[in-house]
Amino acid sequence: MYTLRLIVKNSMRHKLRTSLTILGLVVAIFSFGLLQTVINAWYAGAEGASNTTLVTRNKTSLVFPLPLSYQARIRAVPGVTGVGYANWFQGVYKDPKNFFAQFAISGESYLDIYPDYLLPAEERAAFLRDRKGAIVGRKLADQYGFKLGDVIPLKGTIYPGNWELIVRGIFDGKQTSTNTATLFFHWDYVNETVKKLSPRRANQIGVYVVQINQPENAAAISSAVDKEFANSLAETLTETEKAFQLGFVSMSEAIVVAIRVVSFVVIIIIAAVMANTMAMSARERLGEYATLKALGFGPGFLALMIFGESLLLSAFGAALGILILFPFAAFLGKVMGTMFPVFEVTQLTVLQQMLAALVIGTVAAIAPTVRAIRVNIVEGLRSIG
Structure with missing residues (x-):
């Protein structure tokens, strides 16, 4: 419990920086989820097809x-x-x-x-x-x-x-x-x-x-x-209903691929921003890390502090992004009407958002953790003051 309180306090030292970082995470996770929902809507007809139904058309x-x-x-x-x-x-x-x-x-x-x-x-x-x-x-x-x-x-x-x-x-x-x-x-x-x-x-x-x-x-x-x-x-061509539906999707496959690529680019960009934020925090706390090492705290504790802070910010930003996505997707589904007959946020999309937040938090903490573990106690203490 004490460690958790310390992680929370560390994350709130620079309230403006933390707020902007969380805002970026919210936008990124929300955008990722929305783009994945659009892709799911594109494939909704094929995914909902019965496995006991065939379609016969002119060959x-x-x-x-x-x-x-x-x-x-x-x-x-x-x-x-x-x-x-x-x-x-x-x-x-x-x-x-x-x-x-x-x-x-x-x-x-x-x-x-x-x-x-x-x-x-x-x-x-x-x-x-x-x-x-x-x-x-x-x-x-x-x-x-x-x-x-x-x-x-x-x-x-x-x-x-x-x-x-x-x-x-x-x-x-x-x-x-x-x-x-x-x-x-x-x-x-x-x-x-x-x-x-x-x-x-x-x-x-x-x-x-x-x-x-x-x-x-x-x-x-x-x-x-x-x-x-x-x-x-x-002459006829008979195929499963899913294959028949996918035939229509393939006509716009380039668009689907582009949307999918953009969704992952968003995650990569915010991961870079998050990594920069954590690097700045680590650079400012080199003296503190040196003091902790001098007091006997090992590399595991330092890693816990940095990874904990990074994952906490990612989790908070992701939670807000996911919560916003549901009402926005419902609104968008009504606005688009019959353009996308099925437009809903799936459990898989939410899991993907959570996984993306986990990856962002983990990747962003790696470099600062390595730097903190490697800091020389003497050089670190010199930076204090």
Whole structure:
């Protein structure tokens, strides 16, 4: 206890220097955590993907559709327990700035594959009954004020025309990492109109989502599905849902790498600043260290004092940085809306922040400790006064 009190008093000798050092630590740890949260948000879709779900798309490119007739043939592949499909719609809600994910889906077969979407039974039934029905995620509903029974007008881009959807359900996420910033509605509603206006585009869908019995069978089932349509006019590429999501992330991989590098550069810079602070303190206390050595205190005690002070400052700065991050991330998540459907501070991010603070405190104390241990008693005592 006495040693701890001495460490605290030493750290507060120069209040301005200590305050500025802690401020720098707070900014660094906060910035590191925020950048890591942004990276996690980028990968949220892939990390939240089910290990029993495959995605089948056109082998040539995602922009090319697949025939609706493939559904039954995929369902017949051994190991497949369910098949649904979805089309990216990309309609405009009132203003082009109001961007959010919209998927025209197969209805019940699609929802069965995603149990993480928690939808009340009566709302699910109402959606399935209504050809123009739609369900929206809680985050999306909160952002735009959607309520049950509201009519959502969408101006089609990929599928031209004015489309009116009726909100029949609002779903929540089973986990906080579940994407609830999406709108789903019936592909049959779109397909009926496409049949009249552009028959060649009818009965064509974007991707199939395939539920399988065992995760370890993913590779074999993927290969079996693709063999089923080999040498056809629309060959397929089947991969795990996580691999499919990572394909989108890879398009902006350079940005992710840059953010990750910047986050570590911040830590390196504040470690250098912290090391300079501790070096200044050690230089000012050479006489004290010499006196302690003359009184019989060994190198271990000197190391304890210096490392204790450095780690105390790092811990205090890190604690403040972590505490500030949570409300700021929540605020930022609301401001960004559907840009990042999942934006939350994870336990891993907090652990990374704590580890970064530990590294900063440890690295900053090494050089001053070595200098204090090596100080000559006579020369050190001469510096007093």
